[in-house]
Amino acid sequence: MQSTTPEQHLSHDPVIKSLINQYHLPPLEESTNLYLDLVNIIISQQLSVKAAKSITNRLHHLLNYKSSAKVTPHRLLKLSAEQLRSVGLSQPKITYIHHLSQSVIDNQIIIDQLKKASDESVFEQITKLKGLGPWSADMFLIFSLQRPDIFSIHDLGLRTAVSRLYHLDRQDFDAINHLSQKWSPYRSLASRYLWASLDNSPI
Numbered sequence: 001m002q003s004t005t006p007e008q009h010l011s012h013d014p015v016i017k018s019l020i021n022q023y024h025l026p027p028l029e030e031s032t033n034l035y036l037d038l039v040n041i042i043i044s045q046q047l048s049v050k051a052a053k054s055i056t057n058r059l060h061h062l063l064n065y066k067s068s069a070k071v072t073p074h075r076l077l078k079l080s081a082e083q084l085r086s087v088g089l090s091q092p093k094i095t096y097i098h099h100l101s102q103s104v105i106d107n108q109i110i111i112d113q114l115k116k117a118s119d120e121s122v123f124e125q126i127t128k129l130k131g132l133g134p135w136s137a138d139m140f141l142i143f144s145l146q147r148p149d150i151f152s153i154h155d156l157g158l159r160t161a162v163s164r165l166y167h168l169d170r171q172d173f174d175a176i177n178h179l180s181q182k183w184s185p186y187r188s189l190a191s192r193y194l195w196a197s198l199d200n201s202p203i
Helices: 006-010 014-022 034-044 049-063 073-077 081-086 091-105 111-115 119-127 134-144 156-166 173-183 187-196
Strands: none
Touching: 006 014, 006 187, 014 187, 034 049, 034 091, 034 111, 034 134, 049 081, 073 091, 081 091, 111 119, 119 134, 134 187, 156 173, 156 187, 173 187
16 A cells, blocks of 8 residues: 655645645754754744744854854853844743753753654653744744644644634634644644745745
8 A cells, every 4th residue: 555645645625736736845953963954943933934043153253163063151151142132032931941951951851852752752841841832843843853743723824824724813812723633643734734834934
Protein backbone atom coordinates (compact mmCIF):
# COMPACT_ATOMS: atom_id res chain seq x y z
CA MET A 1 0.00 0.00 0.00
CA GLN A 2 1.46 3.35 -1.06
CA SER A 3 1.89 5.85 1.76
CA THR A 4 0.26 9.25 1.56
CA THR A 5 2.52 12.30 1.56
CA PRO A 6 1.75 15.23 3.87
CA GLU A 7 0.75 17.34 0.87
CA GLN A 8 -1.61 14.64 -0.39
CA HIS A 9 -3.22 14.36 3.02
CA LEU A 10 -3.66 18.13 3.30
CA SER A 11 -5.03 18.31 -0.26
CA HIS A 12 -8.24 16.71 0.96
CA ASP A 13 -8.99 20.25 2.14
CA PRO A 14 -9.59 22.26 -1.06
CA VAL A 15 -8.46 25.50 0.60
CA ILE A 16 -5.10 24.07 1.66
CA LYS A 17 -4.81 22.30 -1.71
CA SER A 18 -5.08 25.69 -3.40
CA LEU A 19 -2.30 27.07 -1.18
CA ILE A 20 -0.10 24.04 -1.93
CA ASN A 21 -0.52 24.72 -5.65
CA GLN A 22 0.17 28.43 -5.16
CA TYR A 23 3.18 28.44 -2.82
CA HIS A 24 6.47 26.56 -2.79
CA LEU A 25 7.72 26.09 0.76
CA PRO A 26 11.44 25.56 1.29
CA PRO A 27 12.33 22.75 3.70
CA LEU A 28 12.97 23.88 7.26
CA GLU A 29 16.63 24.08 8.18
CA GLU A 30 17.81 21.92 11.04
CA SER A 31 18.56 23.98 14.13
CA THR A 32 22.21 24.32 15.13
CA ASN A 33 21.51 26.04 18.45
CA LEU A 34 18.22 25.49 20.28
CA TYR A 35 19.17 27.98 22.99
CA LEU A 36 19.68 30.72 20.40
CA ASP A 37 16.36 29.74 18.81
CA LEU A 38 14.62 30.51 22.11
CA VAL A 39 16.42 33.85 22.33
CA ASN A 40 15.24 34.67 18.80
CA ILE A 41 11.69 33.65 19.70
CA ILE A 42 11.73 36.08 22.64
CA ILE A 43 12.95 38.81 20.29
CA SER A 44 10.16 38.11 17.79
CA GLN A 45 7.29 38.33 20.30
CA GLN A 46 4.70 40.98 19.36
CA LEU A 47 6.82 42.20 16.44
CA SER A 48 6.52 41.99 12.68
CA VAL A 49 8.83 39.50 10.99
CA LYS A 50 10.81 42.37 9.45
CA ALA A 51 11.29 44.20 12.77
CA ALA A 52 12.25 41.01 14.62
CA LYS A 53 14.78 40.07 11.93
CA SER A 54 16.36 43.52 12.13
CA ILE A 55 16.86 43.26 15.92
CA THR A 56 18.07 39.66 15.63
CA ASN A 57 20.66 40.63 13.02
CA ARG A 58 21.92 43.50 15.18
CA LEU A 59 22.22 41.20 18.19
CA HIS A 60 24.10 38.59 16.15
CA HIS A 61 26.45 41.32 14.91
CA LEU A 62 26.99 42.46 18.51
CA LEU A 63 27.84 38.89 19.52
CA ASN A 64 30.27 38.82 16.59
CA TYR A 65 30.04 35.12 15.91
CA LYS A 66 30.84 33.22 12.73
CA SER A 67 28.70 30.23 13.67
CA SER A 68 25.38 30.30 15.51
CA ALA A 69 26.40 27.06 17.22
CA LYS A 70 28.99 29.02 19.20
CA VAL A 71 26.51 31.36 20.88
CA THR A 72 26.17 30.33 24.53
CA PRO A 73 24.24 31.63 27.56
CA HIS A 74 27.54 32.62 29.19
CA ARG A 75 28.49 34.68 26.17
CA LEU A 76 25.18 36.47 25.99
CA LEU A 77 25.13 37.23 29.71
CA LYS A 78 28.42 39.09 29.28
CA LEU A 79 26.56 41.74 27.28
CA SER A 80 25.33 44.65 29.37
CA ALA A 81 21.70 45.75 29.47
CA GLU A 82 22.80 48.93 27.69
CA GLN A 83 24.33 46.90 24.85
CA LEU A 84 21.16 44.84 24.51
CA ARG A 85 18.99 47.96 24.50
CA SER A 86 21.20 49.39 21.75
CA VAL A 87 20.07 46.66 19.34
CA GLY A 88 16.41 47.46 20.00
CA LEU A 89 15.49 45.09 22.82
CA SER A 90 12.97 46.27 25.40
CA GLN A 91 13.72 45.91 29.11
CA PRO A 92 11.19 43.08 29.58
CA LYS A 93 12.78 41.10 26.74
CA ILE A 94 16.24 41.67 28.19
CA THR A 95 14.93 40.28 31.49
CA TYR A 96 13.44 37.25 29.73
CA ILE A 97 16.67 36.54 27.83
CA HIS A 98 18.70 36.82 31.04
CA HIS A 99 16.30 34.47 32.83
CA LEU A 100 16.46 31.95 29.98
CA SER A 101 20.24 32.10 29.91
CA GLN A 102 20.58 31.61 33.65
CA SER A 103 18.04 28.77 33.59
CA VAL A 104 20.13 26.96 30.97
CA ILE A 105 23.34 27.53 32.94
CA ASP A 106 21.69 26.27 36.14
CA ASN A 107 20.28 23.20 34.32
CA GLN A 108 16.73 24.21 35.22
CA ILE A 109 16.06 23.37 31.60
CA ILE A 110 18.33 21.04 29.62
CA ILE A 111 17.93 22.16 26.04
CA ASP A 112 19.33 19.08 24.31
CA GLN A 113 16.90 16.81 26.16
CA LEU A 114 14.00 18.62 24.51
CA LYS A 115 14.85 16.95 21.21
CA LYS A 116 13.57 13.60 22.47
CA ALA A 117 10.81 14.88 24.75
CA SER A 118 7.14 14.64 23.81
CA ASP A 119 5.34 17.67 22.40
CA GLU A 120 3.45 18.01 25.68
CA SER A 121 6.64 17.86 27.76
CA VAL A 122 8.39 20.45 25.59
CA PHE A 123 5.37 22.75 25.82
CA GLU A 124 5.28 22.39 29.61
CA GLN A 125 9.00 23.03 30.07
CA ILE A 126 9.14 26.04 27.75
CA THR A 127 6.08 27.73 29.25
CA LYS A 128 7.59 27.48 32.74
CA LEU A 129 10.28 29.95 31.67
CA LYS A 130 9.69 33.65 32.29
CA GLY A 131 8.50 35.42 29.14
CA LEU A 132 7.95 32.25 27.13
CA GLY A 133 4.27 31.41 26.81
CA PRO A 134 2.16 29.09 24.65
CA TRP A 135 2.93 30.93 21.38
CA SER A 136 6.67 30.73 22.03
CA ALA A 137 6.45 27.02 22.82
CA ASP A 138 4.47 26.39 19.63
CA MET A 139 7.01 28.25 17.47
CA PHE A 140 9.85 26.29 19.07
CA LEU A 141 8.05 23.01 18.40
CA ILE A 142 7.31 23.88 14.76
CA PHE A 143 10.52 25.54 13.63
CA SER A 144 13.26 24.36 15.99
CA LEU A 145 12.22 20.79 16.75
CA GLN A 146 10.25 20.42 13.50
CA ARG A 147 7.38 18.57 15.15
CA PRO A 148 4.81 17.76 12.45
CA ASP A 149 1.46 18.21 14.20
CA ILE A 150 1.44 21.62 15.90
CA PHE A 151 -1.19 24.30 15.34
CA SER A 152 -0.70 27.51 17.29
CA ILE A 153 -4.12 28.87 18.13
CA HIS A 154 -2.24 31.68 19.91
CA ASP A 155 -0.77 33.01 16.64
CA LEU A 156 -2.77 35.97 15.37
CA GLY A 157 -1.44 35.52 11.85
CA LEU A 158 -2.72 31.96 11.64
CA ARG A 159 -6.12 32.94 12.97
CA THR A 160 -6.26 35.83 10.50
CA ALA A 161 -5.45 33.50 7.60
CA VAL A 162 -8.11 31.02 8.73
CA SER A 163 -10.61 33.85 9.14
CA ARG A 164 -10.00 35.08 5.59
CA LEU A 165 -9.94 31.68 3.92
CA TYR A 166 -12.66 29.87 5.88
CA HIS A 167 -14.84 32.84 6.89
CA LEU A 168 -14.55 32.14 10.60
CA ASP A 169 -14.31 34.69 13.41
CA ARG A 170 -10.61 34.86 14.27
CA GLN A 171 -11.57 35.09 17.95
CA ASP A 172 -13.52 31.82 17.79
CA PHE A 173 -10.72 29.62 19.12
CA ASP A 174 -12.95 26.55 19.42
CA ALA A 175 -14.10 26.66 15.80
CA ILE A 176 -10.56 27.24 14.51
CA ASN A 177 -9.12 24.45 16.65
CA HIS A 178 -11.87 22.13 15.42
CA LEU A 179 -11.07 23.03 11.81
CA SER A 180 -7.36 22.34 12.35
CA GLN A 181 -8.09 18.76 13.38
CA LYS A 182 -8.74 17.82 9.74
CA TRP A 183 -5.08 18.65 8.95
CA SER A 184 -3.69 16.32 11.62
CA PRO A 185 -1.09 14.75 11.71
CA TYR A 186 0.42 17.52 9.54
CA ARG A 187 -0.88 20.67 11.18
CA SER A 188 2.59 22.25 11.23
CA LEU A 189 2.83 22.09 7.45
CA ALA A 190 -0.74 23.35 7.08
CA SER A 191 0.24 26.27 9.32
CA ARG A 192 3.18 27.12 7.08
CA TYR A 193 0.89 27.25 4.04
CA LEU A 194 -1.54 29.46 5.94
CA TRP A 195 1.30 31.80 6.90
CA ALA A 196 2.42 31.84 3.28
CA SER A 197 -0.97 33.29 2.34
CA LEU A 198 -0.15 36.36 4.44
CA ASP A 199 2.33 39.10 3.58
CA ASN A 200 4.00 38.90 7.00
CA SER A 201 5.01 35.24 7.00
CA PRO A 202 7.47 33.49 9.37
CA ILE A 203 7.78 30.41 7.12
